[in-house]
Amino acid sequence: MPPEPMPSGPPWSGHGQWPQANQALRTLARKPAAAPARELARRFAEARGFLAPFMERLCAATCPRCLDPCCVRARLWWGFADLAFLHLAELPLPLKQMTYAPGGACPHLGPHGCHLERPLRPWVCDWHLCPEQKARLGGWDQGERRELVQVLERARGLRKQMLEALVQGVG
Ligand code: SF4
Ligand code: SF4
Known part of the structure; x- marks a missing residue:
């Protein structure tokens, strides 16, 4: 689950920018033309729900003993795609x-650990596997690994479609 450092500073971190960004996204997400993106966001959230048990299993086997936790080391911020998803899926912000x-x-x-439920975290926190977890995955049987890859690919695809639908619908 560990995120990679981002190349630039956080968006919407200036005075008053956070509520402004959220107001703009709220308006965008409620437009009738955003209906396809809302439906894809709902399906993306569902796919993340299917992914969660796999990732929780890996985290339970690795994170409690971790000597260099990614959530301490990494620097990431809320970006457009993650925030847009929360608005489209009507999830807590x-x-x-x-x-x-x-x-x-x-x-x-x-x-x-993280106090956000998995679908409420930045997406990178959901899909990223650290080296320890990749090694642990090697011990799973082939069917379990295949299932994880399928769920992950499905979620990735839905997120991409959601963003494309949002841009097409309201762009
Ligand atoms: S085991 Fe991996 S995912 Fe867990 S805290 Fe450590 S680096 Fe992060
Ligand atoms: S949001 Fe949660 S999972 Fe992601 S870096 Fe922060 S504590 Fe870790």
Whole structure:
């Protein structure tokens, strides 16, 4: 699940920008022309629900013993695609853009791991497998691995379609 560092600074982190961005996305997501994107967002959320047990199983086997947790090390922020998805799927929204104290962990990290439900996390936190998890996956039987890949590909495809539908519908 660990995210990679992003190349530039966080969007919508200036004074008043977070509510403005969310208001704009809310308006966009409610337009009649965004109906196909809303349906794809709903299906994407469903696919993420199917993915969750696989990723939880890998996390349970690796994260509690991890000496270099990705959620402490990585720097990521809410971007357009993740925020648009939350609006389209009518899911709870983050209260603010992520900010980091020097050397600090992700603000969503709690004492027992991420406190966001999986479909509410940035997408990269859902699909990324760290080296330890990839190694662990090697111990799964072929059918289980194939199922994980299929679920992941389905979710990726739906996310891409959702964004394309949003751009086509309201662009
Ligand atoms: S085991 Fe992997 S996914 Fe878990 S905290 Fe460590 S780096 Fe992150
Ligand atoms: S949102 Fe959750 S999973 Fe993603 S980096 Fe932050 S604590 Fe980790």
